[in-house]
Each structure stands twice: as structure tokens, then as C-alpha cells.
Amino acid sequence: MKKTFEVSDRLFELYHRVHRLVNESMTEEGVSLARSKFLFFLSKLGPCRSTDIACALNFAPRTVTEAIDGLERDRLVMRKPDPEDRRAKIVSITETGRVVLEAAEHPRKQLIEEIFSALDDEQLDQLYDIVSKLVEKTDEIRRRKEEAEGAEVAVAR
Template sequence: MKKTFEVSDRLFELYHRVHRLVNESMTEEGVSLARSKFLFFLSKLGPCRSTDIACALNFAPRTVTEAIDGLERDRLVMRKPDPEDRRAKIVSITETGRVVLEAAEHPRKQLLEEIFSALDDEELDALFDIVGKLVDRTDEIRKRKDEAEEAAQIAIAR
């Protein structure tokens, strides 16, 4: 059991170090890793409501609103009225946002290539498979927890 915790601690350590390095390199190009997630989402899926962004990225609606406010101030996104719901706004990436996102992607990719170059192709394939298994297991656990929570809510409602 001790080895499990040692490995998980190393994974968290790796994640935080990579996250910090990637964030620094992207910020030097004009957009943080966090802000780039919003821009990337909008560039791939196109204009959408902030509630759609919150749901897709698993962020609180207030967090998304604050992020969009900042991105809009920097002219990286723009809001327009939703033609189907006058209370809502449609958010889309601007041309400036696309340019900034593209500029920040290059150092991110370069840095990740440099980090993962420590592994040969066989090790990289093995790591990919191992991480995939762990992702699948966390999805199974999440599904069980969600089902148990839903069952508990139904029991309470009765």
C-alpha cells in the first residue's frame, strides 16, 4: 500500500511541476494556461453561452463569468446577445484571441516535447496505457459515486 501512495504523490508532483512550467511559458506569450483553456474551447467549438463553457470545463458559472470578463477586457473574446434568449449572451473568440492562443501553443508544445523526451517510444507507449487505465478507473469510481448520490437523493425525496 505504501508504494501506491508514493506513486500517487510522484504523479501529483509531476503534474504540478509540468503545470507550473507550461503556465509560465504560455504566460510569457500573453495568455495563461487557465485562460487558454477558455480560448481553446471557443476556437474548437465556436460561439456558445457561458453556461455551456462552465458545463464543458467543469467550472462554476461565476468563475466562467469572471474569466470571460477578463478575456473580453483584453479583447480576446466578445459577447453578443443570444438571438434565442435575450437574457443570455453568446461568447466567441476574437481574431486577437486566436493569434494569442496560437502564439502560446508553440512554447507549450515545445516544453512538453522536451519533458517527455526523457522517455523512449516504448516507455511513452507504456505510460500512455498506464495513464489510460487510471483515467478509466477514476471514471468508474466517479460513476459509482454519482449513482450512489442519485440513489440517496431519490430515497430522501420519498
């Protein structure tokens, strides 16, 4: 059991170190990793409501609104009235946002390549398989938990 926790701790340590390095390199290019998630989402899926962004990225609506406020202030996104709901706004990435996102993606990719160059192709394949198994297991646990919560709600009614 001790080995399991040691490996888990090392994975979390790796994640945080990579996250910090990637965030620093992207920020130097004008957009943090967190802000780039919003821009990337908008660049791939196109204009949408902030509630759609919150749901897709699993963020609180207020967090999304605050992030969009900042991105709009920096002219990386823009809001327009939703033609179907006068209370809502449609958010879209601007050309400036696309340029900044593209500029920040280069150092991110370069850094990831450099980090993973520590592994040969066989090790990279093995790591991919191992991480995939762990992702599948977490998805299985999440599904079981959601099913159990759904059953509890049904019983409570």
C-alpha cells in the same frame, strides 16, 4: 500500500511541476493556461453561452463570467446578444484571441515534447497504457459514486 501512495505523490508532483512550467511559458506569450482553456474551447466549438462553457469545463458560472470579463477586456473574446434569449449573451473568440492562443500553444507543445523526451518510445507507450488504466478506474469510481448518489436521492423521495 506505501508504494501506492509514493507513486501517487510522485504523479501529483509531476502534474504540478508540468502545470507550473507550461503556465509560465504560455503566460510569457500572453495567455495563461487557465485563460487558454476558455479560448481553446471557443476556438474549437464556436460561439456559445457562458453557461455552456461553465458546464463543459466544469466551472462555476461566476468563475466563467469573471474570466470572460477579463478576456473581453483584453479583446480576446467578445459578447453579442443571444438572438434566442435577450437576457443571454453569446461569447466568441476574436481574431486577436486566436493569434494569442496560437502563439501560446507553441511553447506549450515544445515544453511537453522536451519533458517527455526523457522516455523512449517503449516507455512512452507503457506510460500511456498505465495512465489509461488509471483514467478508466477513476471513471469507474465516478460512475459508481454518481449511481449511489442517484439511488440516495430516489430513496429520499
